Amino acid sequence: MDVFPKNIGTGFQHVCESVFVRLCQIVGTSVQVAFMRETRNIKELVDRLAADNDDVIHLESGSRREGFRLEGSDIEIMFWPNDYRVIWDLIQSEYYDTASKNLILADSSMSPPGFTLLESLTPNTYSEFRSAFIRVNDRMYISSSLFRGTMQL
Structure with a gap:
């Protein structure tokens, strides 16, 4: 029917x-x-x-x-220094010389749509970035709100 x-x-x-x-x-x-x-x-x-x-x-x-x-x-639009590399999978880290490149892992697996966690995988040299880090479970993440605060004139 x-x-x-x-x-x-x-x-x-x-x-x-x-x-x-x-x-x-x-x-x-x-x-x-x-x-x-x-x-x-x-x-x-x-x-x-x-x-x-x-x-x-x-x-x-x-x-x-x-x-x-x-x-x-x-x-x-995202801006970052060229000596930083944003990777989407940890396996990509083996392709970079971490002595000359800082690695940031973009992980959206546990974030709502439109959001991404940015985890620093290497020690950071820029003071602007260091002040924007937060530690969560022994991992260093970049806080966008703290970073925006450091970039305001």
Whole structure:
């Protein structure tokens, strides 16, 4: 026994197609979104490779970084010294010389969506960062609120 008349399925499919077409006009097609994401990945890689150890690197995140063209969407940008490396998995730490690079582990596994724990894996040389550290269970984390306080003029 069908709950809906047969012609409703056709109407529903038309609505779904119309919604998809409109989303593609707003956000871009899946190919366009993937292209924009890959373009940003390549730009960030080239910028990092060309930067000196004492330069400042910036990284975009959020919907714009993922390749979406959402008008009114906030822009999220992170800045950090080039002698710091943000890694997403501990296994990545073996690829860096910790004598010249400071490692920060970004861990979002225990955080709500939109939040990430930043754990310092190596001793820190910048006083601005040291004052923003908090110790939790013998691990050193960077507190964004303490860090913002040190950056205010």
